[in-house]
Amino acid sequence: MSKRVAIVGIGYSGFRTTSTDVSYREMIYEAATKCYEDAGGIHPQSIDSFVASSEDFMEGISIADEYVPDQLGAVLKPVQSIAGDSLQGLASAMMQIKTGELDLVTASAFSKVSNLSSYENVLAYATDPVYVRPFQENPYFIAGLEMNRYLYETGTTREQCAKVVVKNRYNALKNPVAVYGSKLDLDDILSAPPLCEPLGEFDKSGHLDGAIVLLLASEDKAKELTDKPIWIEGIGWATDTPNLDSRTDTLGGALYAELAGKKAYSMAGINTPYNEIDFAEIDDTFSYKELQHLEALKLCGPGEAGELLELGSFAPAGDLPVNVSGGSLGIGYLHEANGLQKVLETVMQLRGEAGPRQLEDVETGLAFAWRGVPTTTGTAIVLSNKG
Amino acid sequence: MEEKVKVSGGTGLSGEDIKSGKIFLMDDSLDCAYAWDTGVAINRYLSELQKGRIIATKCRKCKRVMLPPRLFCELCYVPSNHWVYVQDTGVINTYSICHVHWDASRIGENEKPYLPAVIEIDGASDGMGIMHLLGEVDPDDLKIGMRVQAVWKPENERIGSITDIKYFKPI
Amino acid sequence: MRKVAMVGAGMTKFVRRALETPKELSYEAAKTTLDSCGLSLDDVDCVAHGTAPDAFDGIHQNGEYMTCGSGGWNKPSMRVFVGGATGVHAIVHGWHHVASGMFDTCLVVCEEKMSSAMPHAQGFFLTIFDSITERALQPNLLWIFALEMNRYMERYGYTKEDMALAAVNNKRNGLKHPASQFADEVSVEDVINSEMLAYPVSRLDVSPVSDGAAAVLLAAEPVARRLTDKPVWLEGVGWNLDTAYWATRDLSYPRYLDKAARMAYEMAGIREPDKQIDIAEPYDPFDYKALHHMEGLQLSPRGKTVELLRDGHFGMDGNMPMCPSGGLLGVGNPIAAAGTMKVCELYWQLRGEAGERQVPGNPRLGLAQAWGDLMQVSSVVVAGI
Secondary structure, X not given: OOOOEEEEXXXXXXXXXXXXXXXXXXXXXXXXXXXXXXXXXXXXXXXXXXXXXXXXXXXXXXXXXXXXXXXXXXXXXXXXXXOOOHHHHHHHHHHHHHOOOOOEEEEEEEEOHHHEOOHHHHHHOOOOOOOOHHHOOOOOHHHHHHHHHHHHHHOOOHHHHHHHHHHHHHXXXXXXXXXXXXXXXXXXXXXXXXXXXXXXXXXXXXXXXXXEXXXXXXXXXXXXXXXXXXXXXXXXXEEOOOOHHHOOOOOOOOHHXXXXXXXXXXXXXXXXXXXXXXXXXXXXOEHHHHHHHHHHOOOOOOOOHHHHHXXXXXXOOOOOOEOOOOHHHHHOEOHHHHHHHHHHHHHHHHHOOOHHHOOOOOOEEEEEEEOOOOOOEEEEEEEEOOO | OOEOOOEOOOOEOOHHHXXXXXXXXXXXXXXXXXXXXXXXXXXXXXXXXXXXXXXXXXXXXOOOXXXXXXXXXXXXXXXXOEEEEEOOEEEEEEEOEEOEOOOOOEOOOOOOOEOEEEEEEEOXXXXXXXXXXXXXXXXXXXXXXXXXXXXXXXXXXXXXXXXXXXXXXXX | OOOEEEEEEEEOOOEOOEOOOHHHHHHHHHHHHHHXXXXXXXXXXXXXXXXXXXXXXXXXXXXXHHHHHHOOOOEOEEEEOOHHHHHHHHHHHHHHHHHOOOOOEXXXXXXXXXXXXXXXXXXXXXXXXXXXXXXXXXXXXXXXXXXXXXXXXXXXXXXXXXXXXHHHHHHHHHOOOOOOOOOOOXXXXXXXXXXXXXXXXXXXXXXXXOEEEEEEEEEEHHHHHHHOOOOEEEEEEEEEEOOOOHHHOOOOOOHHHHHHHHHHHHHHOOOOHHHHOOEEEOOOOEHHHHHHHHHHOOOOOOOOHHHHHHOOOOOOOOOOOEOOOOHHHHHOEOHHHHHXXXXXXXXXXXXXXXXXXXXXXXXXXXXXXXXXXXXXXXEEEEEEO
């Protein structure tokens, strides 16, 4: 099946640090309603299949899939949940359409992390119960180890990582849904309390609640529904080992990003990503991650990301604007919905709907999401508005 | 007729292997705390329970009276904020007599079995049931189709929870 | 539509408590599967894996943890999670991967280690109930089965003896399954006299909790034909989820399964499933469930299943053997892997490789189904040779 798949509807709600007035089901209902309306007023019963992305422990429910259908309008429809990042869920939705058997598939995810009173415990439970958990370390230590190794191997500096924070949080000031937008200077970040050195408090993105629902369509259906379909040109995902001590690459590398990017570029027919990608929304759960991922995704040479950042290459006015939305550092970290946030911005830019953040003449965007500590899983997606 | 079924691994251990220390085990217990936002609809449901009433919402399109109340009809997919009180009586749709606790341990000699049931509440649409417990009834007398009535906790003990209703008893 | 076939299958023994870790169990099943068709991990383009509630293992993001065991290292590896239906749904998920044209081969691995949860895995099922409107009642998992079983029996005037027939049938079939540790010759009396857990559910109505893993290798048509002269085609897949408000449903009939089955039959071009399907592997975590599902699958008229079972229609020598593998009742129930075991059974049966369990008469079409979540989801796979 070589027919293309497009995103034809987007909807979101929440994007606050606490959302006590609504349950997650009500939040998804709002996001889904907006999405279906955005796609031209589709009734969910005419959608063929629904994919949700969630993790039980984040919600305190075993088998989170149970509570998915009602708020999406998916009662008595094919529904499945992917225990993974929402970009993987989107990949699943895309594959379903590419089989040729389904035309319209919804991809959704949400974060209600404010309801999780013991987030760091849950994060610790993702680490190996025999080899890592007994140390009873705050799980962010893994990010600290990685960051240290990354700085060592590439010669990137703490200051350069801090500049990612400055850039993204400043970009976020132009994003109405961003919560952490602010005008910071380097010192604010470097003098923030340390977390797991060299990671400091400000190198980590803050929590956010929010729900995002997207509607995907087969090529023919997409052209029927909208005159601004955003095509998925390529997608790829990969997982390196979950074991800290036996990563294929070093702790400073992001092989999963390289593999994911390779697959996405190959599908999209992209040979020189730096030239062919106009802008990117790159996972910045931690400051150093943005630089590490840019290099792994071949959007610049190894070890060059820090320098190019300082030269302004990744600023909104630069050659390759990265995280004009503000990224997770500026908007807030949406956990399982993180991937869809990156896609949301990419779609809005490609449609020309990004308001004050709108980039000029963009045709191809890349979104990349990582699943967070302690995982080594990432998904890359190339989107375009061409043809 | 050849057997080509491939089976490998899956080495069984006995309880004795573990008790005797023959197998090395590691323990951990999980400490996860959650504070779920009830949202608009369930917030109202719980507040009304605290007041000794059961409230539902009605869909303006299909006219279903939905319990537990929700802010949208999941079938018509439209918002529904038309609130309707329903009665605290109903009919047993199905029931069970359970001799184990939630953690699978057997109930003690002097403990009574749990009597979970699905109760179709009067005033709500056909088949609109909630799960709850039955009480003040001999398990042998239970029948599907039996009419029951909620037994509430005294007002000062209600906290805005499904347990503000202690159980349903036959009428 | 791109044709996809199963070209290899393998599994571990299903045991009450396994020595192996979850990664080792997945590895055993995955390696056995690869060996069965002479392939190595290099030949696998992607991995679709399944494992059920993270709570059993006490590991958050359990799918990531399992990656090195399931063969997903440095590969596109994705975990689908639909509760008990995962065992069959992972094959559907794998089918998405290959039928989409994005991958040529997909290793589907499902694993479950329930024995890690102390004192008993059943306790963790408390968390499947609605956190606000149901958990405060301290429900046990058995409640939902008991409530459904009672309603089903009431609707058609079935008795416990009737339901026990499925346990007798499946456990007897399971005696011949090499991976089974639980098979037993039980009589109807044994079942109805066993310890009452939650009326009408007695101990022997329930499948045994176990640890285990199972895997299947999927390949696109050109690859499948190169690898074997007996590829087992995935003719049709279907899946469906009903409302979370389970107490508002008709518990005597699984309408979500009805829809999932019709979806699979339509894809497979099957008009009369009760005549065309040769082997049925409905999900049987409880004996009544096998019958409940046969009706939802349109393989038996509503209210007539017990009659047909008594008449031998679903026996090993009957028109449509039900659970020739022995099912969950006979082989064991490691939640996510159980459904995959059923799919493996179809693979072996349709190729004539099921040894003592072989259904006679060269069966051509088989069906496997799994069920899960808050008793509202089902996945169906129709396989043919």
